[in-house]
Amino acid sequence: MQRVSVGLGVRDAYGSELLAIRDRGVLDVLEVMIDDGLEASPRLETWRRLGARWPLIAHGTELGIASAEPPDPGYLKRVAKALGRAHVHWYSEHLAFVATKDTALGHFVPLGSSEEELAVLRDNVAAVRARVPVPFLLENPSDILGWEAELGGHSLGARYARSLEVAECGALLDLTNLLLDAKNDGWDPMHFLDAMDLERVVQIHVAGGRFDGALHIDSHDHDVTDETWDLLAHVGARASQLRAVIIERDDRLPPLDALLGEVSRARAALAKAGRA
Amino acid sequence: MTDADERSSRHRVAATQALVAAFLSSAEVERGVRADPVAWAAHFGAPLAVAERLARLDAHRLAAFRASMRHKQDMREGKAPTRLRQ
Numbered sequence: 533m534q535r536v537s538v539g540l541g542v543r544d545a546y547g548s549e550l551l552a553i554r555d556r557g558v559l560d561v562l563e564v565m566i567d568d569g570l571e572a573s574p575r576l577e578t579w580r581r582l583g584a585r586w587p588l589i590a591h592g593t594e595l596g597i598a599s600a601e602p603p604d605p606g607y608l609k610r611v612a613k614a615l616g617r618a619h620v621h622w623y624s625e626h627l628a629f630v631a632t633k634d635t636a637l638g639h640f641v642p643l644g645s646s647e648e649e650l651a652v653l654r655d656n657v658a659a660v661r662a663r664v665p666v667p668f669l670l671e672n673p674s675d676i677l678g679w680e681a682e683l684g685g686h687s688l689g690a691r692y693a694r695s696l697e698v699a700e701c702g703a704l705l706d707l708t709n710l711l712l713d714a715k716n717d718g719w720d721p722m723h724f725l726d727a728m729d730l731e732r733v734v735q736i737h738v739a740g741g742r743f744d745g746a747l748h749i750d751s752h753d754h755d756v757t758d759e760t761w762d763l764l765a766h767v768g769a770r771a772s773q774l775r776a777v778i779i780e781r782d783d784r785l786p787p788l789d790a791l792l793g794e795v796s797r798a799r800a801a802l803a804k805a806g807r808a
Numbered sequence: 809m810t811d812a813d814e815r816s817s818r819h820r821v822a823a824t825q826a827l828v829a830a831f832l833s834s835a836e837v838e839r840g841v842r843a844d845p846v847a848w849a850a851h852f853g854a855p856l857a858v859a860e861r862l863a864r865l866d867a868h869r870l871a872a873f874r875a876s877m878r879h880k881q882d883m884r885e886g887k888a889p890t891r892l893r894q
Contacts, residue, residue, distance in 0.1 A: 545889060600822035632822065635829040638884065639877040644824070648817040676873050677832075677865060747872050783889040790892075 533772045536807040537561040538798045539586065540791055541780045544568075547578040549788040556585055558792050563778045566590040566623065569614040579618050589735070589776060590620040590666075591704075596630040597656050597670065598643040608663040615666055624669035624704040624735060627653075627695055640673040645680065645691050650698045657699040669734055670696060671704040674750035678717050685719035689727030702734035702773070707763050708756070712741050712748040721763065733771040738764060738798065739780040753783035756794055761801040768805030777802070827852040831862045832873060838862075 537560035542550065553559070564579055582588065592611065595603060615623055628640035643649055660668055672692050675681070680688065696703055705728075714721040738761075740754030756779065768774060779794045802808040827848065830837040841848045845859035852859075883889070 543889070545891065600818050600825050602818075629825055629829075632826045632829045634826065635833050637829055637833060637877060638880050639832075639873065641825075641828060641832070646821075648821050651817050652821050676876065677869050679861075744872065746868055749872060749876065751876075782883070785889050785891045787892075 533807055534775070536768060536774050536802050537587070537776045538795050538802070539563065539776065539778055540795065541565070541591070541778055541782075542579070542582065543782065543785070544575060544578075545785050546788055546791075547575070547582075551578065551581055551585075559586055559795060561589060561776050561778070562586045563589045563591050563776075564618055564620070566592045566611055566614050566618075566620075567594045569618060570610045576617065583619055588618050588620045589778075590615055590618065590623045591671075591778075592623065592625045593640075594630065595625045595660070596628065597625050597660070598627060598649065598653050599629040599631065599656070600652060601631075601633060603656055603659045605659075605663065608660060612664045615664060620666055622667040622669055622702075622734065623664060624671055626673040627670045627692070628673045641677075642673050642675045642679060643691075643695060645683075650695060653695060654698045657701060667702060667734075669702045669704040670699060671706050671737065672709055674706070674709040675713050676716070676747065676749065678713075681713075681717035681719075684717075685714060685721060685723030686727045688713075688719075689724035692724075693728045693732070696729070696732050701732075703728070703732045704735040704737060705733045705767065705771075706737040706739075707760050707767065708737065708739045708741060709750055711757075711760060711763060712750050715748045722766075725767065730767065730771040731773055733767065733774050735775065736764065736767065736777045737780055738777065739782075751783065752780050755786075755790075756797065761797055764798060764801040765804040768802045768807045774807070823853040824855060824858050827854040827858060828862065831865075832870070832877075838870070 539559045539561035541563045562582055626640045627643050630637055710721050710724055738756045739752040740756050742749050742751045742754055777798050799808045831841050841859055842863045845863045849856040849859035
């Protein structure tokens with residue numbers, strides 16, 4: 533199977549340090565947050581320079597692909613322009629809604645299971661595809677509410693698989709979201725993976741969460757756990773279309789060298805799967 | 809699916825999402841739904857099962873969701889992330 537690229541989510545705090553890296557080989561790929569690139573800013577010049585050194589992929593948070601409201605054509609036009617400017621290879625979003633006509637949550641609420649919700653998703657994705665000229669991936673969001681926890685790992689995995697099938701999209705599989713939901717809701721992450729078509733997995737996210745004494749929170753502010761690396765090796769050995777693994781870190785930012793150490797750990801996990 | 813079917817689907821999904829979003833973002837709606845899910849489901853035109861599920865949501869999980877929501881809002885408004893020392 534093909535070698536998998538490993539890299540980091542670009543955050544402003546690391547921009548100049550990334551540009552100062554001498555050995556380009558310490559990273560294979562970078563992921564930009566496309567909603568941060570819709571307006572003119574110095575960040576775009578940083579992205580341009582980073583893109584000259586590494587392939588870029590894009591991740592979004594504001595689209596709300598599962599929303600009952602169709603995607604805003606004006607927003608999609610700006611996203612498409614930003615994606616083109618950054619020359620990204622693909623664009624991903626969360627399988628969730630983030631707002632309604634009257635309420636902006638600014639937070640992901642996972643898609644439900646009904647056929648009506650799937651039909652809305654299918655049409656929303658078609659609207660994105662009509663305007664965005666790169667492949668579109670859907671990510672499994674963390675479900676801190678345990679909204680449908682009683683379904684268990686197998687049914688939740690099957691629901692994710694069905695959503696990808698209906699939308700005809702590849703998967704951005706967030707292993708940390710998967711593990712934390714499984715811990716919070718008492719199901720086996722392997723049951724989720726067994727219910728999926730792993731051939732749809734194009735990208736993986738990993739991050740470190742925190743435990744508040746009762747719940748595991750997907751906070752992106754700690755190191756990635758050994759359990760996550762083990763799961764990466766498991767999926768890496770089975771997901772033949774997997775192309776990239778991205779490490780996300782949004783708070784309690786360590787020195788860049790520490791994140792590059794996590795890149796090395798991802799590569800070690802993928803080596804166990806014959807993908808490094 | 810016809811255009812009319814699609815509009816109808818979207819309308820029903822919109823009603824569900826409106827109830828969920830109002831519950832998640834408003835302590836007043838939360839209290840109301842927990843006390844009388846039937847009335848709030850009717851008010852939003854959402855399925856009763858959704859209101860009943862919201863009424864059963866664990867309070868700690870809801871608090872964690874709202875804290876995460878505030879944190880994301882702070883970041884969007886430009887709050888810098890913390891940095892660990894070397």
